[in-house]
Amino acid sequence: MYVARGNSRGKVNTRRDEFIFYRVENKNKYVMRGVIADCLRAIDFIYSRDELKHDQILVSGGSMGGFLSLATASLDKRVRLCSAQNPIFCDIRGLVGAVTRPISDITKYVRTQPGLSFDKVLDNLDYFDAKNFAPDIKCSTIMGIGLLDPFAPPANEYAAFNNLKGEKRMMVFKDLGHEISTAYKNLEGRWMRDTFALF
Numbered sequence: 001m002y003v004a005r006g007n008s009r010g011k012v013n014t015r016r017d018e019f020i021f022y023r024v025e026n027k028n029k030y031v032m033r034g035v036i037a038d039c040l041r042a043i044d045f046i047y048s049r050d051e052l053k054h055d056q057i058l059v060s061g062g063s064m065g066g067f068l069s070l071a072t073a074s075l076d077k078r079v080r081l082c083s084a085q086n087p088i089f090c091d092i093r094g095l096v097g098a099v100t101r102p103i104s105d106i107t108k109y110v111r112t113q114p115g116l117s118f119d120k121v122l123d124n125l126d127y128f129d130a131k132n133f134a135p136d137i138k139c140s141t142i143m144g145i146g147l148l149d150p151f152a153p154p155a156n157e158y159a160a161f162n163n164l165k166g167e168k169r170m171m172v173f174k175d176l177g178h179e180i181s182t183a184y185k186n187l188e189g190r191w192m193r194d195t196f197a198l199f
Contacts, residue, residue: 020102021109025116027124032089036128039072047078055080056196060188062086063151063178066143067130070160073141074133081195082141083188085180086152090130091159093122098153134163142169142191144184146176 022031039059046052058081059069066087073082088102095103110118126132141164145157154172161170171184192198 018105018109021106021121024106024109024121024124025113027127030124030128032128035068036071036075039068040076043072043076043078053196054078057081058083058192058196060084062180063088066152070130070137070141071128071133073139074136077138079139081192082137082139083143083191084130084141085144085184086146086149086178087130087143087157087160088152089125089128090152091156092125092129094156094159095153096122098156099151101151130160131163134160135165137164138166140167140191140195142171142184142188144171144173144180146173146179148175148177151178 019031023029024031027033043057046057047054057079059072059079060083061067061069062085066084067089069082069084070087073079106121107118110116110121143157143161145152145154147154149157158170161168171180171187173179173181173184
């Protein structure tokens with residue numbers, strides 16, 4: 001059994017806008033390492049409960065939750081299905097110049113830290129790039145994206161999607177931004193019910 005070991009213990013004392021760059025100068029202490037570790041501990045919890053079905057685990061989320069779904073499915077092979085809607089942190093280096101947030105927040109933070117360079121931060125963020133998690137995802141995966149998304153541009157999301165090695169499907173919404181339609185959630189529900197034989 002995989003036992004998650006991260007830096008998620010204790011309180012993260014920061015304002016909402018500061019969360020994304022909290023300890024970004026150190027890949028081993030960056031807040032997302034702890035967040036991912038918490039997701040893995042959730043899988044451990046499911047496995048600790050005899051009354052839960054260990055072979056029917058779906059990870060699903062949108063935006064940061066979409067990123068965490070991809071990261072969790074990559075790191076824990078007990079995940080059976082992965083659903084990511086408008087995942088952020090796809091092709092992080094490609095976000096520079098393509099989006100304002102969270103790049104602007106990170107850039108402002110770097111300017112307040114003597115000796116810290118934006119290149120160093122990008123080197124650290126490479127460890128948290130969804131496109132780098134994607135090749136290790138073996139379970140079936142669906143993604144939903146909006147072509148007008150100002151936070152997770154389609155080209156960046158395709159960088160992650162194209163790196164998926166397992167069975168995959170993409171739903172593209174030409175008129176949507178950082179959202180997906182009910183058609184995606186309906187597909188996700190049918191896909192989960194069919195796979196897990198929940199009739």
